[in-house]
Amino acid sequence: MAEHLAPYDTPLHRDETAVAGMWLFLASEVLLFGGLFLVVLVYSHTHAAGWAAGVRHTNLAIGSVNTLLLISSSAIYTLATEAARQGHERRIIPAALGAAGMGMTFLVLKGWEWRLEFREHLFPGPDFAISGPEAGGAQLFYSFYFLATALHGLHMLVGIGLIVWVCYRVRTHGGRPVSPMVVDVVGLYWSFVDLVWILLFPVLYLIGRA
Template sequence: MSEAHVHFQYDSAAHQEATALDGMWLFLATEVLFFGALFLTWLVSRHFHPQGFAEAARHTELLIGSINTAVLVTSSFVFSCGLGFIERGDARSMIRACFVTALLGLAFITLKGVEWTKDFSDHLVPGPGFAIAGADSGGAQIFFCFYFVATVLHAVHMLVGLGLIAWLVQRARRGAFSAASHAPVEVVGLYWSFVDVVWLVLYPLIYLVGRPG
């Protein structure tokens, strides 16, 4: 199993791998700020339109959202198992775990596509012909603006993650990772876990808050 190539700006492989992890943490901090602004916008909007947001939440697909939550949490667990495999030097099992993670990620995207299709057919896209009428139809439209922006952004991050997992598999097949050198696997694992956490925040905001009644 080959060791990581040490680039000229680093003192050692350990220094290079630590820098890669620090860089990912810094990137994720910027992502927290990005999604945090989105969540803050949701909270402020809901404060001014509680009735519209509650009515809109009752039109979301709770079953699909719940299944997708289970799928994504499972995918993170499987990837963490893959990281454990490569930490023990078992690249073959790591590759299998990456394949399962990718399949679960594709299942998530597919279900989300089914949900979006149903939203369009039910006229839940903000604008002319919006299905939810009533005193706070405007608030309901704001909710679905947030819904589409947030879920599309999350799906884009998912697709990036799937691309990174495919890259890991390609490198692993070439013997790039070992028990002593596997920082890229940890970096991708951090990214995938972040995507999972973002969804765990989106899930209650979209499907649960205000739904009863």
């Protein structure tokens, strides 16, 4: 047992270290996305008309559905964390896979949205659909849009992979209870991904649309 816990003194020490490590990682992620939101703060004011024109071309319906999907997925994943704390192993996998399924649906819808935007020539470049004095600001907006949604999508793929890993751990644990810490740490990451989207949604779809 001592060898299994090395270099930790106790299971509690191990769990607290894992949670603290995830918080430290998320702090570094805040710096990454914070830089993106600084871009929004600057260019949405210096190129306000073009930025707002870009916002008005985004698909509000898909963005709204995806927001509901992510909020619901986080709510469902909390059922998995509660099941882990209570030692109900069988309840972890359905809740976790439900959250992962909603995450995959989010990515499918986002891919479809990207496809529509490429067809409408909204990717920054020579054939950009928005012309006139608003073109420069709109291209800045869509440069931010594609970069931010790509980064968020990458984080979602990592989160889905972690949820599947949790399910694998539960399934192959040989009847022994899985540490709630494992489920909690993945839940922290998934909640962070959800929070980033909640902040991105008004920036990408609402502010400047009226």
